[in-house]
Amino acid sequence: MKIVRLLLILLASGCSIFLLIILLFFVFPFFQTSNYENTPERKLFTYDPLLLEPAKTHFLLSYKNNQQPPEGQIHYLLSALEKSRQKLMSDFNLSTYPSIFVLVFTDRQQYETVANIHVVDQQPLSGFFHDQGRVYFFIDSAEPSIDFSEFLSLSMHEMTHEIMKEKLNESFKLTPIWFLEGMAEYECRPESIKKERNQSVKSNKNKKYMNTLDTVDAAIRSRKSQDEMLLGYYTALYFVDHLIDKYGFEKVMQVVDSMPSTDKSFYDAFPEVTGDKLEDVYAGWFLGL
Numbered sequence: 616m617k618i619v620r621l622l623l624i625l626l627a628s629g630c631s632i633f634l635l636i637i638l639l640f641f642v643f644p645f646f647q648t649s650n651y652e653n654t655p656e657r658k659l660f661t662y663d664p665l666l667l668e669p670a671k672t673h674f675l676l677s678y679k680n681n682q683q684p685p686e687g688q689i690h691y692l693l694s695a696l697e698k699s700r701q702k703l704m705s706d707f708n709l710s711t712y713p714s715i716f717v718l719v720f721t722d723r724q725q726y727e728t729v730a731n732i733h734v735v736d737q738q739p740l741s742g743f744f745h746d747q748g749r750v751y752f753f754i755d756s757a758e759p760s761i762d763f764s765e766f767l768s769l770s771m772h773e774m775t776h777e778i779m780k781e782k783l784n785e786s787f788k789l790t791p792i793w794f795l796e797g798m799a800e801y802e803c804r805p806e807s808i809k810k811e812r813n814q815s816v817k818s819n820k821n822k823k824y825m826n827t828l829d830t831v832d833a834a835i836r837s838r839k840s841q842d843e844m845l846l847g848y849y850t851a852l853y854f855v856d857h858l859i860d861k862y863g864f865e866k867v868m869q870v871v872d873s874m875p876s877t878d879k880s881f882y883d884a885f886p887e888v889t890g891d892k893l894e895d896v897y898a899g900w901f902l903g904l
């Protein structure tokens with residue numbers, strides 16, 4: 616019996632040591648890894664993130680499965696990302712900018728599956744912001760050259776989402792999509808394009824999905840009609856432009872900044888800062904188009 620008991624004690628202490636080893640070497644490091652390490656997307660990327668001067672660039676760039684990026688592409692992407700970061704830091708008056716993971720897909724289908732979106736019109740470029748601090752880009756490998764200014768706009772758009780997420784934190788979910796997309800478009804589009812798109816909003820004023828801010832939200836989310844979706848984006852940009860004109864950039868940001876501490880939705884926070892109801896501001900603006 617003594618031998619059996621001794622064996623049991625040895626087995627138990629062996630088990631404890633075994634458990635300790637597991638805790639030390641497997642479980643503990645798991646808790647220390649970043650969000651990104653534990654994502655399903657991480658499995659798609661056999662490369663380690665290309666840590667290219669991270670202190671300087673703030674971006675951890677990674678390509679999908681053994682895909683060697685075309686010559687010069689990394690430099691090209693990083694310079695666009697860095698340019699976007701500098702413009703946004705100055706526009707939003709930020710002193711720091713978080714490091715972000717930038718994942719580049721060259722396979723359209725895989726990108727669409729992971730980002731759960733559809734790339735319109737078989738475009739060679741697309742971007743997607745994941746609200747956990749990750750930005751995905753799709754860059755068609757079949758496309759011989761990618762327009763740098765297009766990629767710059769795209770990176771500014773996605774990185775504006777990142778700034779809004781940083782500012783809003785949990786209140787990001789309480790912010791209407793028209794405002795988030797409108798802000799991102801506001802940051803990335805030059806005046807000439809804004810004018811062109813505003814014109815298109817004016818000439819489509821009679822469309823039902825333009826009637827209220829809620830219908831604009833639904834249009835942006837629309838998977839049925841690409842025209843409807845694009846017009847939703849154009850309207851969001853035009854209206855955000857109007858809000859910034861009317862109240863000033865700082866006041867609009869004051870609404871955003873007040874949200875996390877008050878737990879209020881954008882619609883409730885807006886009148887507290889400006890004294891006006893958003894629905895009324897939209898209706899007035901819409902009538903005057």
Ligand SMILES: [Zn+2]
Nearest residue numbers: 772776796799
């Ligand atoms: Zn967006």
